[in-house]
Amino acid sequence: MQRRRWLLQLVLRALAHRKGRTALLLTVLAMASSLATALGIVSYSMEKRVAEEVRKYGANLIVIPESARLDVGSGGLNFGVVSEPAYLQQRQVEDALTKSGLKAERSYHLRGVLHWKDADLMVEGVNFADIRRLFPWWQLKGTWPMAGETVVGSDLATRLKLKAGDTLELVGKAQTVKLRISGIVSSGGEEDGLLFLALPELQQALGLDGQLTLVRLMVTAGGDSLKKSAFALQSLLPTAKVNEVRQTARTSEGLLAKVKLLMFMVTAVVLVSAGSSVAGTMSTTVLERGKEIGLMKAMGGTRWEVMLIFCGEAVVxxxxxxxxxxxxxxxISQFITKTVFSSSAELIPWFAGISLGVSLFLALLGSVGPMIAVFKLDPVRSLRGE
Amino acid sequence: MVAVKLIPLLFSWFGIVLVLLRGFSGRRVPVAATGVVGFALGVVGAFALLRSYPGELSFGIVRGVVAGVFLLLWGTAVAALYRNTMREFHVFQGEKLVNASFYAVIFTCTTSIIAGAVCTCRLPVTGGTILALLLLVLAAGILVLAALAAEKMLPASLTVSQPALMAAVVALLLFSASSLIRLDLFSPLSMKVMKFAHDFVHQFFESMLIPDHLFIRTYLWGYIGLLFGNGVGFWGGMIIWFTPVVLILLSIRFELLPSVAHIRQGAKRRKLLAAAIRERRIRLVIPLLALLVFAAAAYRSSYPSVEYWDPTPVPVLASPAGEIVIPKQGEINLEDGKLHKYLYKQGGKEARFFVLLNPSGEFTVDLDACAICKPDGYGQAEGTVICYYCKTLIPLETVGKPGGCNPVPVPFTVKADGVHIDALTMINTWGNTVQATARIKEGGK
Amino acid sequence: MAPAIIETNGLTRSYGDICALKPLDLQVPEGEWLSVMGHSGSGKSTFMNLVGGLDRPTAGSLKVGGEDLLMLSEDGLARFRREFVGIIFQQHHLVPYLTAVENVMLAQYFHSVPDEAEARSALERVGLGHRLKNRPGELSGGEQQRVCIARAIINSPKLLLGDEPTGNLDHKSTVMVMELLKELRAEERFTVIMVTHNQEVATWGDRTIYLDDGVLVREERMRS
Incomplete structure (x- = not known):
C-alpha cells in the first residue's frame, strides 16, 4: 500500500511542479466535461419538461361518433369520405361526463362545410374560452373573436388572401352568417387550414342544434387511470367511441430532437478539440521530461512501471x-435553463459519473501517444540530452 | 442432450481438481487418484440413493450436504479472519487436522464424492443407466488427467491458501448444484430470508412494538414496507451468499507481513517486504475468482435455464347439470403425468385449475393458485411443480395435499370417461382462495 | 585474487558504421576500483552503459555478477539495473520536483518499497542530514552529487558506476565526493567503475585503463 501512496505522492508532486501546464490541462478537461455535463443535463431536463407539458396540455381523450372515421395521426375527419356524417349529442356527452364523475377539461367541436364565393370552406365551431385554456400554444395575431366574429387559420388566410378586419359571408345549409375576421391563428397543426367560429353560430348555420362531431377531453391523470377513465366513459356512451390520444406535441418534439442534435454536435466538436489539446500538451510535457524518464529507467524502472507513473498523472x-x-x-446548466427556459434544472447526481467518465476518457485518450513515447524512450540517449 | 447439460458440471469438476492440485501441490498423485475414486464413489452412492428412495428425499440429502459444505465455508472464513487479525490464536482444533498428512486425501475425497453425487443427480432419474454412469466417471477421470497437465502450466507464483482453496471448491460445488433446480441453494436461501423478515415484522406488529397509530408518519410506513418487498430476500440472500468469500479476502488482506526487522541491510529488507506484498496479492486471485463463481451461481439460480412445462389454459364449459367433464383421452392425454391447465368462466367470474396424474398414478385437480401467494400459477419441471410467485418447489407426490404453498385441491370424481368436477364448487373455491390472498397481500402492503 | 564481477569477451558496440567500442576483453575482480580514462568519443561512456545494462552490445559476451546481460529481456535488464547497479551521473539527474529524501525514495520505489527512515539515514550518512527537505535547485553542486551517491547506494548495489561524477565540481567538492566514495566502499564493499578524464580523480582507483577510439590502449595499476 505504501507503494501506491508513494506513487500518488510522486504524481501530485510532478503535477504541482508544472503548475501552469497542470492548470491548463485541468481547465481544458473541466471545460470539456462541464460542457458535456451541462448539455446533457439541459437536454435531459428539457426532455422531461416537454414530456410533462405534453401530458399537461392537450387532450388525452377524444370522443367521436361511432361511425365516423378518425385518423388520429394525420389529424381529423375527412369529409370527402364520410358520406353520411354522424354526430354526437352534446347533451348526451355532458350527461355521461357528469355521471362518470370524471374531472376533465373539455372542449366541444363541430366540423362542417360552409360555402363562400364558389368554394367550400372547412369550418369548425368551438368555444373560444375552452380553446384558450386547452390549447395554449395556439398563436393568434389579432384578438380572440366576439360574437359575429371569426378567426382564420394561417394557411387558409394566405390561400384566400384574408386578413383581420375582412368580412365574410358564409352560406350554410340552414342559414347564412356574416362574420368579421378578428384574427389569424396558427398552431403548426391542421388548425392552420380551418376557419373557426363560435359553436352555437355554426350549429345554427348548419341546422345541427346540439350536435357535435368531436369532444376533446383532458383528464388530469396518467398511465393506467386514463385507460380506466376511457373505459368508464365508453360504457356510458354506447353510440360514441372514446379514444385515447397521445397528443404529442409533434412540433416541440421535433424541435427538441434538432436541439439535441445540435448539442450533440457541439459537444463532439468540443470533445475532439479538447482531446487534441490534451494530447498536444501531454506530448510536450513528455518531451520536456525525457531526462526524467531516462533516469527512472536507468534506476531500474521497467517500461511498464515508468508508464504507470505517467498514466497516474493522466488519471489524477x-x-x-x-x-x-x-x-x-x-x-452552467442552471444558468442555461434559467435564462432560456426560465425554470431551474434539477440536480442530477448521476451526471457526476458522466462528467468523470468524459474527463477521464479525454485525459487517457490524449495520453495514448505520449505514453507510447514514454514506453519506447531509450534511457541512454535521453540522459545524454538527445 | 444430457451430455450438454452436464458440460457446466464437468467444467466445474475440472476447476475443482485444478485448484485441489494446486492447493495440495505436494501430493499431486494421491490427490488425483483420490479425486477419481471419490467421484466414482459419489456417482455410485447417489445412484443407489436415487434408486432406493426416488423422489425428494434423496435430492434433499444431497442438497443438505451441499448446504453443510457452505456452512463449513462460513466457519472457515470466520476462523481465517479471526486468525489473521489476532495473532494469539493457536487453540483452533481444525488446525491440527489441516496440518495432518491425510488431510489432503480426506478433503479431496469429500469434495469429489459431493461433485460426483451432484453430477449424478443431473442425469435423468429414470434414464440413468449403468452405461451413462460409466461414461460420466470416465469423463471425470479424463478431466482429472487434463487438470494434472493444465496445473503444470499455471504460473508457479499462483499459490492457494487453505481458506482460498475451500472458497474455490465450495464456489464450484455450489455452481454445479445451481444448475439443478432441486439442489439449488440460493433461491431457497433468499426465500427463507424473505419469510424471516416477514415473520419478524409481523411479530413486532403482534406485540405492538410498532404502534399502529396515526403518529407514525407515512414515510416510516414506507420503510416498514421495504421489509416486505421481494428485495429483502434477494439482498439478504446476497449478503449471506457472498460474505464468506469476502471475509476470506479480507483475512488475506489483513495477513501480517513477515517480520524483517532483524535484517540489517535495508535493500534486502525492502525486497523481502515487496515480495511478501506481491505474494499476498497473488493469493487474492483465487478467492476473487471464487467470488465470480459465486455470482455466477446466484445468477443461474435466479434465472434458471430449466424450461418449465407451462401450457396455456384450455377454456372449458360446464354441462347443463353444472359439471365440468374433462375426458381422459382425446385432444389432451390426461394420463401423461404432465400438468394440464384449464380455464372455466361463469358470468363475470373465472377460475384457473389444473389436472395432473401424480407419480403414484392418482389424479389430482387443483387450483392454479395457492392459499398464500398471489395467483401467479404453477409450472412443472423435473418431478416438481414450482410456484411462479415465491419460487417454492412442490414435489409431484405432494401435489393434491392442501397447505402451505401447495396448489389448493378441488374435489372431483374420476369416472370411466374422464374427470368430473362440480363447476359451482370450482368457482367458489377460486373466489374464496384468491380473494383471501388478495386481501392479505393488500393488508401487508 | 577475488573472482571477476565483470567479464567481457570481444565486447563490441557499433552505431551503424561507427564502431564506438572495438572488441574488448576485460576482467574486473570483485571489489576493485577501476578508473576508465580517455578523451571524449573514446568509448568510455559506451563501455559504462554496456556494463550498467543500459545498452546492449552488438557482439561479444558480457557477464556481470554471473548474469549474461545478452540473455536478459528489456524488463530483465531493468530488474538487473535496480538490484545490481548504482549509477552516478555528471549532470546529477535529480528529479527537480522531489526533495532530497524523495529522490532517494524514488530509487527505493523502483527497487521494492519506499522507506523514508532508511532514505533519511542514507542522506545523513553522506552528510546531508540538514538538507533532507530541500529540492535539488536549492543544493550546491557538491551536495547534489552527494544526494546522487546516497541514491546510488541505497539499494546496496554490487556495482557502482560513475560517469564523470566530479566533472562539474570544483576541486574542494571533488575531494569531498571522492573521500566519501572511498569511505562508503570500505563499508559496503562494492565494485567501482569510474569514467573520468581527470588524471587526479583516476588516481583514487586501484587500476586505470585508457581507452582510445574504442580500443584499450594502456593499463596501469596504482601503488597504494
Missing part, C-alpha cells in the same frame, strides 16, 4: 477535471 488530472467539470457544468 482526469478525476480532478471531472469533479470540477461536474460542479461547473451544473452551474
Amino acid at each position: 488530472l482526469g478525476v480532478l477535471g471531472g469533479v470540477a467539470g461536474y460542479l461547473f457544468g451544473t452551474v
